[in-house]
Amino acid sequence: MSTDRENNSLSAKVIYDLTTFTHVDYPDHLSCIVWFSGCNMRCDYCYNKDIVFAKDGKYSYDDILDFLKTRVGLLEAVVLSGGEATSHELLPFCREIKKLGFKIKLDTNGTNFSTIKELLDANLLDYVALDYKAPKDKFT
Ligand code: SF4
Secondary structure, three states: OOOHHHHHHOOOOOEEEEEEEEOOOOOOOOEEEEEEOOOOOOOOOOOOHHHHOOOOOOEOHHHHHHHHHOOEOOEOEEEEEOOOHHHOOOHHHHHHHHHOOOEEEEEEOOOOHHHHHHHHHOOOOOEEEEOOOOOHHHHO
């Protein structure tokens, strides 16, 4: 059963945008991409700055879950991207996605270790794409 905190958090509009279909973001899986607003880093080379500096988004978690209910049997997986998805509450959202039968891929900069561990410990992630970040001088 969901707690009040989880129900409240699922109505927060923290999702910048939704890509309703992709066959390239999760290898061998038809997916959608959930783009979370905001990021805890400010990489010079970021190509998603509009998302990184967004305070909120177009959609709530509930909006995405309503969309996913219409895609059961059509899509196989949900990609959580951004921005940095782990800057937001993911546990209750991922539990609801799993209840609908989707796999979950997380795109992350890997800095929120405890959130990622929590999701892995709860067996909620099927794929983690870890994108290492560093200042420019470290790449030379
Ligand atoms: S971690 Fe990713 S989304 Fe965040 S600023 Fe860096 S490149 Fe952009």
